[in-house]
Amino acid sequence: MQPRIAGMQRVYTEPDPFEPFAISQAVAVGGWLFVSGQAALDQEGAVVGQGDFRQQAECAFASLERVLKAGGSGLEDVVKVTLFLTDMRHLPEVVELRRRFFRPPYPADSIVEVNALALPDLMFEIEAIAVIGAGAGKSTS
Structure with a gap:
């Protein structure tokens, strides 16, 4: 019998x-937070910044930040x-x-070029792993 990890x-x-795709935005286990790929989607799931890489990447980073905060x-x-x-x-x-x-x-970082993402107009996606509280000692320089 496998031990259960409490608190997932x-x-x-x-x-x-x-939610419509049966995907969690993130899953927390203990002090770890595993964040699914965040892309340039608005709150209704529509693509933001079609054809604009910078706008899409900024939107994805902002979405990542919101999920981490949650x-x-x-x-x-x-x-x-x-x-x-x-x-x-x-x-x-x-x-x-x-x-x-x-x-x-x-x-730590891995960067991968792909032929396509989940929706045809997406150009960028970021997924992350965080350890809650680990950044308290990070340098601000």
Whole structure:
């Protein structure tokens, strides 16, 4: 018999654009927060910034921040991200956005170019793992 991990909870914002797809925006287990891929979607699930990579990436980072907050965390607690881009030529913009939204020590990171994301007009997605409270000692320099 496998031991059960006590306290696994669904984390979500209202309204939850992921609910129709049977996906949790995030799951909290103990002090860990596992955030599903966040993309440029408004609260009703419609794509924001069609054709505008920067606007889509900023929207996805803002969505990530909202979900982290709903889970009792924040960007300062993120220890790992995976970024999905439909065009790796946007990598310099991604680096700028990482510097804007994260502080040293920066989270571990994987960046993957993909042919497509869940919706055809999406160009960027970010998923994250956070440890609640881990960022309390992060440098602000």
